Amino acid sequence: MSEPPPTVGRVVHNVPHGTPLRSDGSQAFPPACRAAIVTEVDTDDPGRVGLAVLNPTGQFCHSLSNGGSVLVTGSQVPGSWHWPERA
Template identity: 65%
Template sequence: MPEPTPSVGRVVHYVSHGTPVREDGSQAFPPKCRAAVVTEVDDAEPYRVGLAVLNPTGQFFHPLAAGGCMADFTEQQGGTRHWPGRV
């Protein structure tokens, strides 16, 4: 089944980058899923969107003008977005 096409106003999950991995392999804050709202969709690349990310410490914006945010439906790497799981 193909992934849905994003549209303005849809809720997605944004994966935060977390803190850098230390020399001993530990990480103070690992990547986490955060709620985000699609604010714009790239016409040429519909899987690249602008986001308003809702974090416990405040809101962060990833507009298309600054590179936007790409989809990652498999590995969910930091700095990417994916659809929330169904519950």
């Protein structure tokens, strides 16, 4: 991994699941990067973390005990996290 391991308190991106697909295949709110703060790191699997996700209208917590979030770089996989893209 070329990026540093996550640590508690770092800001990362979370890819939400978005809203359900409509019959025409579109979504009212498609997945898009959201800011998230790392709240826990799995010591056995440092790519799996707990997150406090900051959505524009509220926050949502993904705890490790609820499955957490796994690192996926270079692809918008719903439920995953990645380091923020550079502008």
